[in-house]
Amino acid sequence: MVEFNPYHIFWTIIGISIVYIFRTRLLRLLQTRDLLLLSSPPYSSLLAGNSYDFVQDEIAGDLDRKWIKEHGLAFKIRGTIWEPKVLYLADPLGVQYVLETRGYGFHKDESAKIGRLLTGRNLLGTEGPAHANQRKILLPGFSQSVLKELVPLFIQLSDRLASKWNDLLLTQTSITVDVRSWLSRLTLDAIGQGK
Structure with a gap:
C-alpha cells in the first residue's frame, strides 16, 4: 500500500x-x-x-x-x-x-x-x-455614401451639444463636465434621428 x-x-x-x-x-x-x-x-x-x-x-x-x-x-x-x-x-x-x-x-x-x-x-x-x-x-x-448623408445630422447635434455646454458655463463660474455622459447622449440622439 x-x-x-x-x-x-x-x-x-x-x-x-x-x-x-x-x-x-x-x-x-x-x-x-x-x-x-x-x-x-x-x-x-x-x-x-x-x-x-x-x-x-x-x-x-x-x-x-x-x-x-x-x-x-x-x-x-x-x-x-x-x-x-x-x-x-x-x-x-x-x-x-x-x-x-x-x-x-x-x-x-x-x-x-x-x-x-x-x-x-x-x-x-x-x-x-x-x-x-x-x-x-x-x-x-458604414459605407461612405451613408455616412455622407449623416454629416448634417452630426453637425446639428454637435452644435446643439456645444450650445448646451455654453449655457452651463454661463450659469456657473466653475463647472466640471462629464464628457462621457454627454457623448453617450449625443450618440443615442444620433442613432434615434439617423435614417
Whole structure:
C-alpha cells in the first residue's frame, strides 16, 4: 500500500506551477518574437511597464508624440508584468494592413476572450468566420455614401451639444463636465434621428 505523504502533494503543485509558468512564458515569447527587432521606450515600473507611463502622462498624447519621435511609427511597448509586449503602431498604412488586409492573422489577447464571456459573441469578441459574417452584415451601414448623408445630422447635434455646454458655463463660474455622459447622449440622439 502506498503511504500518503503531504510533501508529494506540495512538490506536485510546485512542479505543475513551474511547468505552467514555463509554458506561458514560451507561448508569450513565440507570440511576440517578431517584436524583438523593434525598439522600445524605457519603462518606469517593472510591474506596470509602460502602462504606468501612460497613466502619468499629464496631457494625453504628449508621451505618444515623444515616443514616435524617438522610436518611429512602429515600436513595442511593455504592458504589465503578466502581459506580453505589444506593438504600438502609428503608421496609417501599417494600421490599414493590420485592420483590413490581415485582420484575421493577428492574435487577439485574453481580454477579448474575457469580453466574450461577459457580453457574448459580439463583433469585438468573435474571431474568424463568425466575425467576418457579422462584419459583412454591419458594413453597409458604414459605407461612405451613408455616412455622407449623416454629416448634417452630426453637425446639428454637435452644435446643439456645444450650445448646451455654453449655457452651463454661463450659469456657473466653475463647472466640471462629464464628457462621457454627454457623448453617450449625443450618440443615442444620433442613432434615434439617423435614417
